[in-house]
Amino acid sequence: MADQPRAEKFKIFAFCTVVLIFTFSIFHFADAATNISATSTEHFAWNDNIGWIDFYSTGNVNASSSQLSGYASSSLGYIALDCATSPNGNICGTSNFKVSNDGSGNLSGWAYNDVIGWISFDSATASSSYFYQVTISPSTGVFSGWAWNDIIGWISFNCAEPNACGSSDYKVKTSWSAGQATANLISSIFDTGAANGVALNTIMWQSSSLTGGGTGAIDSVYKYAWNDSVGWISFNHSSSTVNVGTSQLTGYAYNSNILEIALDCATSPSGNICSSSNFKVSRNSTTGELSGYAWNDSIGWISFNCSDPGVCETSNYKVNVSPTTGAFTGYAWNDYIGWISVNCSDPGLCGSSDYRVNTAGNQSSGTSVKFQIASNLSLTGGGTGAIDSVYKYAWNDSVGWISFNHSSSTVNVGISQLTGYAYNSNILEIALDCATSPGGDICASSNFKVSRNSTTGELSGWAWNDNIGWISFSSENSPTQISCDPSDGFGAGEYCVTVNPTTGAFTGWAWNDYIGWISVNCSDPGLCGSSDYRVNTATTASWDFKGPDGSNTTYYAPIGPGYPAQINLQYHNNVRYFRYKIFLYSNAAQTAGPRVDDVIINYSP
Numbered sequence: 001m002a003d004q005p006r007a008e009k010f011k012i013f014a015f016c017t018v019v020l021i022f023t024f025s026i027f028h029f030a031d032a033a034t035n036i037s038a039t040s041t042e043h044f045a046w047n048d049n050i051g052w053i054d055f056y057s058t059g060n061v062n063a064s065s066s067q068l069s070g071y072a073s074s075s076l077g078y079i080a081l082d083c084a085t086s087p088n089g090n091i092c093g094t095s096n097f098k099v100s101n102d103g104s105g106n107l108s109g110w111a112y113n114d115v116i117g118w119i120s121f122d123s124a125t126a127s128s129s130y131f132y133q134v135t136i137s138p139s140t141g142v143f144s145g146w147a148w149n150d151i152i153g154w155i156s157f158n159c160a161e162p163n164a165c166g167s168s169d170y171k172v173k174t175s176w177s178a179g180q181a182t183a184n185l186i187s188s189i190f191d192t193g194a195a196n197g198v199a200l201n202t203i204m205w206q207s208s209s210l211t212g213g214g215t216g217a218i219d220s221v222y223k224y225a226w227n228d229s230v231g232w233i234s235f236n237h238s239s240s241t242v243n244v245g246t247s248q249l250t251g252y253a254y255n256s257n258i259l260e261i262a263l264d265c266a267t268s269p270s271g272n273i274c275s276s277s278n279f280k281v282s283r284n285s286t287t288g289e290l291s292g293y294a295w296n297d298s299i300g301w302i303s304f305n306c307s308d309p310g311v312c313e314t315s316n317y318k319v320n321v322s323p324t325t326g327a328f329t330g331y332a333w334n335d336y337i338g339w340i341s342v343n344c345s346d347p348g349l350c351g352s353s354d355y356r357v358n359t360a361g362n363q364s365s366g367t368s369v370k371f372q373i374a375s376n377l378s379l380t381g382g383g384t385g386a387i388d389s390v391y392k393y394a395w396n397d398s399v400g401w402i403s404f405n406h407s408s409s410t411v412n413v414g415i416s417q418l419t420g421y422a423y424n425s426n427i428l429e430i431a432l433d434c435a436t437s438p439g440g441d442i443c444a445s446s447n448f449k450v451s452r453n454s455t456t457g458e459l460s461g462w463a464w465n466d467n468i469g470w471i472s473f474s475s476e477n478s479p480t481q482i483s484c485d486p487s488d489g490f491g492a493g494e495y496c497v498t499v500n501p502t503t504g505a506f507t508g509w510a511w512n513d514y515i516g517w518i519s520v521n522c523s524d525p526g527l528c529g530s531s532d533y534r535v536n537t538a539t540t541a542s543w544d545f546k547g548p549d550g551s552n553t554t555y556y557a558p559i560g561p562g563y564p565a566q567i568n569l570q571y572h573n574n575v576r577y578f579r580y581k582i583f584l585y586s587n588a589a590q591t592a593g594p595r596v597d598d599v600i601i602n603y604s605p
Contacts, residue, residue: 105136197574202564214323222358326359370555372545375575381504381537391536504537
């Protein structure tokens with residue numbers, strides 16, 4: 001039978017859940033200088049009736065994670081963005097208003113001008129049936145979109161919106177950007193057990209709280225489809241969200257160029273129009289396969305399955321909604337704009353453009369999880385030297401982990417003996433040599449050490465701890481055994497510890513009369529796999545964490561839980577050992593982070 005790929009599931013360290021914990025700071029911007037760009041093409045908005053609106057010249061307009069503050073200038077006078085920092089000072093006692101920022105750059109609320117009155121920055125606050133909103137790119141600080149005033153009409157914040165950049169290159173830009181908080185963790189070292197190495201294929205993370213079900217409303221993060229002609233199509237828009245039912249889709253999607261896309265005649269933007277046009281996008285309740293048509297007033301019918309126009313023999317397309325995760329996959333078609341992709345995995349764009357449409361999970365908007373991977377074929381240390389930073393633990397059932405490489409001291413394996421001291425949180429320091437004890441050189445009062453046979457690596461002699469006393473590293477200390485070689489057989493009460501002369505791996509048992517056996521390698525009690533510990537001299541392997549291009553500046557970024565990311569075989573082939581670094585990103589407002597329960601790496605010979 002041919003070798004099959006293996007999928008290994010690894011807990012992150014010993015924790016079942018990884019959660020970001022963030023701290024918060026509150027900033028006051030009332031007296032700060034402006035953070036609007038001084039570049040002449042980067043601080044103007046435009047209105048057809050009053051002309052340019054300057055967000056820089058007053059020197060006090062500021063964008064923060066919570067709001068806009070200060071006031072802009074125009075031909076009609078100042079436009080106050082916040083009642084606390086108006087041209088007349090703090091007027092919040094008489095008129096409490098501001099332009100708010102949700103932390104991700106989505107603006108809402110009101111500005112005010114003494115001549116024309118209120119200026120609305122979003123349709124939801126104004127209860128308008130026509131969608132509009134001013135936004136700030138959380139990465140570039142560039143404003144886009146439209147504001148509205150009942151007297152002068154639309155205010156454009158970016159020439160790209162009215163397609164005017166060729167004749168008048170204007171926009172408003174700020175140095176503010178969404179402040180994601182980041183945390184990272186490095187996993188333990190994993191041993192595939194393959195002496196000749198394996199190929200690492202994919203990495204995937206799982207979470208009990210982030211995947212949607214097969215039905216329900218569309219997620220607030222994973223809500224976008226893509227078309228090369230019209231751009232992003234949102235299935236969860238401020239005016240409507242699409243809902244995945246057992247037998248069909250309802251509601252309507254939205255695109256800034258072609259506007260609303262109705263998935264069902266009964267829930268179109270105009271209400272129930274089934275009497276004049278009876279259409280819907282149906283769903284197979286078992287397989288999740290979609291069929292039927294959606295409608296848009298600008299481009300007409302959108303087909304979700306090649307079987308409807310009967311073209312599957314020449315163009316086999318369809319959209320599917322996973323009955324388990326609620327993830328959309330595949331393509332829809334329109335005769336005017338062409339293919340509509342609902343998942344970046346289909347065109348192979350995941351990693352550079354991580355989009356998909358998905359039913360709602362519990363993931364907070366803007367959070368993400370990324371990885372870098374390091375691998376090696378060999379981890380062995382030499383027969384002598386300092387103890388490794390990873391493989392440094394021994395175990396005792398009474399006091400727990402004993403570290404041979406602690407922050408205060410590391411044990412060193414010499415040709416003829418061990419020096420330094422180990423540490424346990426319950427019994428504290430364990431001296432391996434009287435000359436290098438925690439109290440310095442105490443050989444004058446207590447001359448002890450743990451000796452080492454330079455040929456076999458066998459240890460003998462005693463270590464000392466102030467709480468439990470002497471620790472014996474070989475039953476040869478009592479003349480009942482003449483060799484530590486297991487081939488000689490061990491009699492009752494016989495034990496020993498050896499340090500492999502080639503690899504530097506400790507094996508065997510030490511003994512103390514109060515706490516009993518101390519195991520220096522999980523292989524001896526048969527625990528390797530469930531508890532992979534050992535004491536070892538420092539490995540020669542370097543852990544160079546790499547992203548897809550082989551550098552430490554790129555990342556493997558699965559589009560969500562349950563979605564594998566392909567590992568670049570160029571950097572992780574013929575390897576036995578590997579570990580990963582996981583990066584956890586908060587939302588822009590630093591109020592939530594992702595939850596990761598498991599990480600799964602698939603590998604094959």
